[in-house]
Amino acid sequence: MRLTLRVWRRKDTRAPGAMKEYEVDGVTPDMSFLEMLDTLNERLTLEGEDPVAFDHDCREGICGACSLVINGDAHGPERTTACQLHMRSFRDGDTIDVEPWRAAAFPVVRDLVVDRSAFDRIIQAGGYVSVPTGAAPEAHATPVPKAAADLAFEHAECIGCGACVAACPNGSAMLFTSAKINHLNVLPQGAPERETRVLDMVGQMDAEGFGGCTLTGECATACPKGIPLTSIASMNKEWLRANRKVSRG
Amino acid sequence: MDHYTHYRTGAPLADTKAPDGPIAERWDSRRFGAKLVNPANRRKHTVIVVGTGLAGGSAGATLAEQGYHVVQFCYQDSPRRAHSIAAQGGINAAKNYRNDGDSVQRLFYDTVKGGDFRARESNVHRLAQISVEIIDQCVAQGVPFAREYGGLLDTRSFGGVQVSRTFYARGQTGQQLLLGAYQALSRQIAAGNVELHPRTEMLDLIVIDGRARGIVARDLVTGEISTYVADAVVLASGGYGNVFYLSTNAMNSNATAIWRAHRRGAHFANPCFTQIHPTCIPRTGDHQSKLTLMSESLRNDGRIWVPRAKGDTRAPGDIPEAERDYYLERIYPSFGNLVPRDIASRAAKNVCDEGRGVGPGGQGVYLDFAGAIARMGRKAVEEKYGNLFEMYQRITAEDPYQVPMRIYPAVHYTMGGLWVDYDLQTTVPGLFAIGEANFSDHGANRLGASALMQGLADGYFVLPATINDYLARHPGQDPVDTGHPAVAAAVAETRDRLHRLVTVDGDRTADSFHRELGELMWEYCGMARTEEGLRKALDRIPQIREEFWRRIKVPGTEAEFNQSLERANRVVDYLELAELMCLDALHRAESCGGHFREESQTPEGEAARDDEEFSYAAAWEFTGTGTAPVLHKEDLVFEYVHPTQRSYA
C-alpha cells in the first residue's frame, strides 16, 4: 500500500504548527497504525529530519498513551485505540490526516504529543477510596452483588486516553470523570466518600478548563473501551444527590 | 583486557537479613527485629521511588501514608500507564475460598517448584503469606474483581497448579490492580506527601560514601538533566525483556535504571532467567514492533494442538480429530494444557522445529476453543474471554469463535534482576529493588498470576516494613551537597553519553541496532541455548556495540523532547546487559525453568537440573563495559521443599 499522510508538526509550545505531507510506501495491511508511523520515522531519521513525536507505550490498547486523531476521529475509524488500529482499515492511495488531541486542557507538547496531566489531577481530587495499606478488612467481609461488581468493572475499564475529550466539540471531560465516579460510587467500598468524591472531582474537572456536556454523544462513540453515555447521567444524579446531602449538613 | 568470559568468582554472597527459625515465623520475627522510625521523624526522610507500576505505585503510596516524603518518577505522562496495566490473567492468593486444598504452604510449594528450585525459600514463603492480605487491600480499594452471584469473589486456575487460586477482573486484572495503586498514590500526591515527576527518566544512580543517595534524571519534555537526592532509593522500574526487541513489554519499558544501578555497584542476579510466554500472537512481518500476549487463562478452556503430520497445510477445520496431536495433553496427562509456561513454550518450539507448526512460516500452534464452545456455549465463553477474543480478532483479522487461535511463544518476563536480600536491599546500601526489577521470588520460572502478587507484596507490605530498618539505622544522614564530586561525576557522565549519541551522526537508527541485537538474543539466548550459540553471541555483541557508537544516528539535540534519543540511550544499556545475560547463560551449564541448555536434558527432552553444581543464585558484579564481571554465588538452601526433578506428567 502507498499512502499520503498529512501530519500535524509543531516543535514546541512556542513554535506555530502546521500540517505536513509525507508519502509512505510499503505499508502492509497487517501493520498497526503506529508501526506505519514507525516506518515513516525510520526514514525521516535517516533523511535527517526530526521524526514525528507521538505518545505510545503498551501497543495493546490498555495503557492509554496513544492519542492520535485520524481523519477527524479520535483513534481513527475503528472502535479501538490507535495502536490497535490496523492498516487493513485503509486502502491503497488513501490520504490520512493525523492530528493531536485538541482541547484547551490538553496543551500540545510537540507534534502529536499532548499534556493530559489534567486527568491525573481529577483523580487526585477524589478518585480513590481512602484505605491506607494494612487497614483493609477481610475481602469477603462485604459481599458485593454481581450486578454492582459488573457495573463497577464496566466503568473501571476506562484507560484515561482522553479520546472522549478529543472527540467532544466542547472539549468536555465528563465521560472520563463519570467513569471513575461510577466505578467507585456503585461499590460498598466507595460509599463513605460517595458525596465528597463526586463534588471534588467535578469541581476539579471544571477548574481544569474542560467544557460542559451538551450530550452530543461523540465521547461515547470515540471511547475505545465503550464507556456508555449514560455514565454521564449517573454522574449528574450523584452530583445532585451529593449537593442535597451536603446542604443538609 | 581479559576476555569477557574469563570471569572470576568472588566471595560468596549471603542473605543476612532473613532470620532463622521456622519459615512461617520468619517474616514476623524480621518485622519485630527491624528498627522503626518515629512517626514524627518520618517526614524528615526523603525516599526516591523510580517507577509507578504495581510495585512502585503501591510502595510510593504506602511510604507516603507512613509519613515519608516520597519523590517518585515515571517516564510515562501519567503513573497510570506503567506496563503492569497490561497484565491480563489474574493474581494468586492462598485464600482457599474454594475449599480445594489450598494453603499458604501449598502456594509456597507450588512457587518454589514452579521456579525449578532456584528461588530463596524464605522470600517465597513470605510472598505466599502476604498474598492473602493483598486481596483484602485491593478489594477495599474498590478493585472490581470478578464475583459470583452470591457476591463473593470468583477464582480460576492457572498453569502449574492444581487449585483455583487466581483472582481476576475479566482479562484486565493488571489494569484494575494498577489503577487501585495509582488511586492510592494519587491520594498521597493530593495530600502533598508524594512529589511526582512524570515524563522523567532516571539515567544514573548517585552513590556517596557507599550508600545510594539519589539519582540523575532527565526531563523528557525539556531535556533538562537534574539531580534528586534522598536518604534511600527504591527501583521499581520493571524487567529487561525488551533486550530482545520483540517482547510483550511496552515499547518504552527499559533496563536503564537497573543497569545504571548495576554499574554503580548493585549486583545483577540470574540475568539469563527470562520467561518465554507460550501464548502470544505470532509475528506477521519485519515491521513488527512488539508482540501481544494472550492470557494464560485461555489455557483453562482452550486445547493446544498441531497436525500429526509434518507440513500439513490443510485448514484447521479440515483436519480430522484423529490427525491432530494435542501434544500437551499427550505428554503431560495430569496437568495437560495447564503445564507451567517454560514447559508449554518449549513444547511449542519442539513441535514447530519438527515441522508441524501452523500459520505463516510454521511458527505457531493452535489454541482451539471449539470444544469449549460446544461444552459451555458461546455465551459463556464470551463472558469469560470476550475481550481477549476481540483483541485477537482485531490484530489477526481472524475470528477465534470460528477458527482456532494461532499462538507462539514470546519473551514476556524476566525472573532475573538486581540481587536483593530478604529486606529487598541490593548490594548498595540504601538502594532497594522491588517488583520485576529484582530477582527474588520466582527462581528460574515464574508461575502465571504471580507477578502481580509479587509486585504488590513488595510494594504494599515488604518494602515499607524493611526500609524502616535501614532509615532507622541511618537517621542523621548529612544532606547531600549537589556540588559533591560523586554527584557532579554522575551528571557529567550522563551529559557526555547523551551528547555523544546526538553527535555521532552516523547512518543507522537506534531501532535498527535494537532489532539486530534482539534477533541475536532470540536466536542464541532465547528458548534453547547452547554453549556454541552463546559464545557466538558473546563474540558478536561487542562488535555491535562498537558499530553502534560509530554509526548511530540520533536526530535533534539533547535539550529538547527527543524520543529518538530516549530510545538510543536505552539501547546503549541493552548492548551491555545482553552480554551479561549471555555470559550468565553460558556459565550455567544446566537447564532449569526458563533457562534451557540443550546440553543438559533428560532422555525425554525435559530440562535437567544440576543441583550439585548450580543450586545458587548467580550475582554478577560490574567491573567495566566489556570486561569480565565477578561472580558472587548465593547458595540456595532448601529446608522445606526438597528439590526433585519437576514432573507435570
Place this chain on the structure above:
Amino acid sequence: MALATRPDRRPAVVRTVWDSTIGKKTIMAVSGVLMLLYLVVHMFGNLKIFFGPGTFNGYAHWLRTLGEPFLHYEWALWIIRVGLVACVVAHAVCAYQLSRRDLRARPVGYVHRKARASYATRTMRWGGVILGLFIVWHLLDLTTLTVNRNAEPGHPYQNVVATFHTWYGDVIYIVAMLALGLHIRHGFWSAAQTLGAGSRTRDRALKATANGLALVLTAGFVAVPVGVMTGVVS
C-alpha cells in the same frame, strides 16, 4: 502525617451549583422543563381557537380572573409571566455562559472536519437564539400588540387571525415552531440526562417521549396558523 486529603470547608450549595458546569446545566434543565410544562398548557389553550371566538376569548378572560377572589384581577397571569421571564433569563444566561466556556475549551479545531460533529449542539444553540428572538416578537405581536397592525386590545381571537393573515406572520411563527420542536427533541432528553433520570433501560422511552412531545407541541402550535390559512378559523 498529613493524611486528610479532603477539604474541610466547602462553598455553599448555591455557589457550587452556579460555579459548576453540571449546576448550570441543572438550572437549564429545570427552567426548560418548567417552560415545557407551560407550553403544553399554552398549546391546549391555543387549540380552543377551533371552537370559535366565544370560547377562545372567554378562555382569555378566564386567565385574567384566575385565582380570584384570593388573587386580584390579572395577578395570576403576572405571576406566571414573572416566573416565565425568570425561566427564560436563567435558561439563556446559563446557555450563554456554558457556550462561551465550551468554545474556550476547544480553541483549536481539527483540520480534518467531520460533518456530523456537534449537530445537536449547534441546533440547540441556534435554535435557542431563534426562539429567544421569537419570544420577543411574539410578545410584541400578541401581548403588547405593538407590531400587530390590525389588533384591538381585548379581542385575542381576532388578533390571532389578523397575525396569521399576513405571510410574514405565518413564516415567522412556523419557522419558530419547527425550531421549538427540534429544541424540545434534544432538550427534553438532555434535561433528563442532566437531572440524572437517564439510564440504559430508560433511554429508549426517554427518546420516544422527547420525540412525542416535540411532535405534539409543534403540530398543536402550527395547527393555528394552518387553520387560519386554510380558512377553518376566520
